[in-house]
Amino acid sequence: MPYVFDFDHSHAQPPMELKDLLGGKGANLAEMTSVLRLPVPPGFTISTDACRAHMASGWPESLTAEVAAARGRLEKAMGKVIGDASDPLLVSVRSGAKFSMPGMMDTVLNLGLNDESVEGLAKQTGDERFAFDSYRRFIAMYGRIVLDLPGEEFETLFEAAKELAGTNSDAKVPVELLRYLVDAYQQTVERLTGAPFPQDPAAQLRGAIEAVFRSWNGPRAIAYRQHEHISHELGTAVNVQAMVFGNRDENSGTGVGFTRDPATGAKGAYGDFLVNAQGEDVVAGIRNTEPISELKKQFPSVYTQLTDIFTRLETHYSDMCDTEFTIEQGKLWMLQTRVGKRTGVAALKMAVDMVRSSDLGISKAEAVMRITEDHLDSVLHPQFAGTGYSVWAKGLGASPGAAVGRIYFTADDAEAAAERGERVILVRNETSPEDVHGMLASEGILTARGGLVSHAAVVARGWGKPAVVGAEVLRLSDHAVTAGDLTLHEGDWVSLDGGAGIVVAGQVPLTEATPPAAFETVLSWADDIRRGHLAVRANADTGEDAANARSLGAEGIGLCRTEHMFLGEDRLPVVRRMILASDPTEEAAALEELRQVQREDFISILAAMDGLPVTVRLLDPPLHEFLPSTEELAIKEATVGLSPEEHRLYEAALSWKEANPMLGTRGVRLGVVKPGLYSMQVRALMEAAWEVVAAGGHPVVEIMIPLTVSREELALARSWVEEAIEKVGADAPTKAIKGGKGSGAGNGKAGKLHVSIGTMIETPRAALRAGEIAEVAEFFSFGTNDLTQMTFGFSRDDVEGRMMSAYLDLGLLPSNPFDIVDFDGVGELVRLGTERGRATRPNLKVGVCGEHGGEPHSIRLFFDAGLDYVSCSPFRVPVARLAAAQAVLAAAPAPAKKSGGKGKGSKAN
Ligand code: PEP
Numbered sequence: 001m002p003y004v005f006d007f008d009h010s011h012a013q014p015p016m017e018l019k020d021l022l023g024g025k026g027a028n029l030a031e032m033t034s035v036l037r038l039p040v041p042p043g044f045t046i047s048t049d050a051c052r053a054h055m056a057s058g059w060p061e062s063l064t065a066e067v068a069a070a071r072g073r074l075e076k077a078m079g080k081v082i083g084d085a086s087d088p089l090l091v092s093v094r095s096g097a098k099f100s101m102p103g104m105m106d107t108v109l110n111l112g113l114n115d116e117s118v119e120g121l122a123k124q125t126g127d128e129r130f131a132f133d134s135y136r137r138f139i140a141m142y143g144r145i146v147l148d149l150p151g152e153e154f155e156t157l158f159e160a161a162k163e164l165a166g167t168n169s170d171a172k173v174p175v176e177l178l179r180y181l182v183d184a185y186q187q188t189v190e191r192l193t194g195a196p197f198p199q200d201p202a203a204q205l206r207g208a209i210e211a212v213f214r215s216w217n218g219p220r221a222i223a224y225r226q227h228e229h230i231s232h233e234l235g236t237a238v239n240v241q242a243m244v245f246g247n248r249d250e251n252s253g254t255g256v257g258f259t260r261d262p263a264t265g266a267k268g269a270y271g272d273f274l275v276n277a278q279g280e281d282v283v284a285g286i287r288n289t290e291p292i293s294e295l296k297k298q299f300p301s302v303y304t305q306l307t308d309i310f311t312r313l314e315t316h317y318s319d320m321c322d323t324e325f326t327i328e329q330g331k332l333w334m335l336q337t338r339v340g341k342r343t344g345v346a347a348l349k350m351a352v353d354m355v356r357s358s359d360l361g362i363s364k365a366e367a368v369m370r371i372t373e374d375h376l377d378s379v380l381h382p383q384f385a386g387t388g389y390s391v392w393a394k395g396l397g398a399s400p401g402a403a404v405g406r407i408y409f410t411a412d413d414a415e416a417a418a419e420r421g422e423r424v425i426l427v428r429n430e431t432s433p434e435d436v437h438g439m440l441a442s443e444g445i446l447t448a449r450g451g452l453v454s455h456a457a458v459v460a461r462g463w464g465k466p467a468v469v470g471a472e473v474l475r476l477s478d479h480a481v482t483a484g485d486l487t488l489h490e491g492d493w494v495s496l497d498g499g500a501g502i503v504v505a506g507q508v509p510l511t512e513a514t515p516p517a518a519f520e521t522v523l524s525w526a527d528d529i530r531r532g533h534l535a536v537r538a539n540a541d542t543g544e545d546a547a548n549a550r551s552l553g554a555e556g557i558g559l560c561r562t563e564h565m566f567l568g569e570d571r572l573p574v575v576r577r578m579i580l581a582s583d584p585t586e587e588a589a590a591l592e593e594l595r596q597v598q599r600e601d602f603i604s605i606l607a608a609m610d611g612l613p614v615t616v617r618l619l620d621p622p623l624h625e626f627l628p629s630t631e632e633l634a635i636k637e638a639t640v641g642l643s644p645e646e647h648r649l650y651e652a653a654l655s656w657k658e659a660n661p662m663l664g665t666r667g668v669r670l671g672v673v674k675p676g677l678y679s680m681q682v683r684a685l686m687e688a689a690w691e692v693v694a695a696g697g698h699p700v701v702e703i704m705i706p707l708t709v710s711r712e713e714l715a716l717a718r719s720w721v722e723e724a725i726e727k728v729g730a731d732a733p734t735k736a737i738k739g740g741k742g743s744g745a746g747n748g749k750a751g752k753l754h755v756s757i758g759t760m761i762e763t764p765r766a767a768l769r770a771g772e773i774a775e776v777a778e779f780f781s782f783g784t785n786d787l788t789q790m791t792f793g794f795s796r797d798d799v800e801g802r803m804m805s806a807y808l809d810l811g812l813l814p815s816n817p818f819d820i821v822d823f824d825g826v827g828e829l830v831r832l833g834t835e836r837g838r839a840t841r842p843n844l845k846v847g848v849c850g851e852h853g854g855e856p857h858s859i860r861l862f863f864d865a866g867l868d869y870v871s872c873s874p875f876r877v878p879v880a881r882l883a884a885a886q887a888v889l890a891a892a893p894a895p896a897k898k899s900g901g902k903g904k905g906s907k908a909n
């Protein structure tokens, strides 16, 4: 297979389907040239294979001859030679990967100029200034990108020249000074590299091609790929193209055009242009551009030609396209096209309009494939209005949406400020159940430590509150926080973007979050596709959250974390009394109090999800989480002293403190050491369920035991649950039971009450021994947060801030496994656990309720593994509905497609 393909090469497939080989830009240039026959300056593409070969073992030997041959063909087509002393051909050398990575890689323009050809260009164009300005730009660009020299070296010289010329405008620097600058730039190159600026066009070309290959692994590109989950293995293609000049005269210009408005989705040409300018002038924003509609007045025939091309492009790609074009002395050239990026509002509108359009008529499946997680997030949550804000601190984007508020450092202060009517951002090193009231009062949450499944992240996501966690640069001190040179004090404003994980000092204006009508339309199409294949439930712990989840399309609750019910300020003291109890009577009294409050909570959840399954997980986290921090109490003891009550709490906190609490007395182990606890919870739940039945409801209850490791352990826990069900069933209100007082224990049904008992699969052992565990479980729910922690041995609270970025930078992991489920390890356990469980119990219901349940790439894996449902926080439900449909479509035989626009489902891993 050759490495180099001319734009008009006749491929066996439509070029736009060859993005793997030609990159997005190269594929579209070839499509425009060879299929659409649009006016595209000729050129050739060096394939991604060449880049991968270069990454593996340097410049491939055969590439030299292939580039030389392609260059010869290009020169022949143009009737000009690169570097020619009388009428030189100039070329651009641009990157172009499979997935667009705007501005992340490098480009070299005006290549082919040297001390001789610059004179030829001057003569040929009759414009000496233009020629020397082009040469000056080329040397600086080549110096920076190919020779890796600091750009300021050239900028300082240019600024000095402008000062000498007494002007602020680049365009007013006279030719004499430009000639001088060309000399000075060349001397700079020689001084800094020890070699003269390369005059040989072949050497220039090779240098530029290699620089573009290298830029694939530049820090900007790597960071972008990590964020977008694009594989580092793909490599980039390189496009070498004849240059045309929009800066020749007033009959020339350059612009960017979209076939529809990428911000609103409105139909009709959209974009802007500049007369007598080069592409970089438009991008740099130094001159004010004019709207594309103005072209009609200034270049009427070009305008008609361009809008015709736009129509052809839309019909051909069945999608909105963006383009770059240049007018050179009245002639239109198309430099680039691609399916254009768009905002969430525009994406939804276009998808619906294009399904309904008689010209384009895309299928509903295609429309669903075009919507991304980001599109939905942007209409569900407020966002920063505009871009380019200066980032004060960076962390992990743990819960999407943007928030603005004054900072407070304790939950109490945050709550008090919110009560005074202030908008608040709670800033903590990390959060714990004790902070929940402050989190609730806040617009957003910022922590210096913790990862994507830390307490702060999970709670914030559950409420749909923006959160940035693990911002390790933050140093918290008394009522102040420092990052870099800037210290902010209590009451100062910050703005955070919980999707991108960035924090800006001050107030950033926000966009409103109002899902347009098209949102529901597209999601209803997604539901039609996924129904019967993969259900979507929510993780919700209160009636209010359950109702919200249902309104966002949840088909049940996959995880009700009952410990979250204990966090209210009125509940915490009761939990503490239960922990501190010195005899069984005291403990029973505290449990009784908890039972009463839990019962009320369960009633509201079951009522909100009436007729749909509700999985209630019995208490899971380590008890020390309900106790005050030992560090803070130790300081208080040493300074102002502790009250007797605080003394008791301190002792208890010390005695429950564990060295590795996430692997300690949690989950079912807690049930084993506090046996009354689970009975109390089941009693509360069953009483609530019977009350809902009595009120005419149809609760569907699933009782879930967390963190099991063996059949024997689960069988024991199950026996407590069955006992409690039996007991409450026997006492249930008679009017609720038609057909007699069924006990329900173990048979999945009691009167009108459906009850099943199952377990979370959160330990590698449970996944491996799933066959025997399924003997005593009617359902499994994979807790991929803990399963990830235990499979890797990565502490879920610690590793993301400390080492994850190094692991990602070094390519040791393809992505953060707490974000996208680890396909090979954790994924294998999910597949294996499901298979083994179903071998024992073919109708075993299997779901997932770890944070991955709302993450699109992970949803694809869960669907492929045969899971029945995914469960995620309420605000993720729309994303999960969409991703579930995309997983179903991706697994189905490919439907006939008209367009080249594809979803990004295949990007990661
Ligand atoms: C899990 O471990 O994936 C899970 C859902 O439980 P938690 O996050 O509450 O430990």
Ligand code: MG
Pocket: 762, 783, 785, 786
């Ligand atoms: Mg867990």
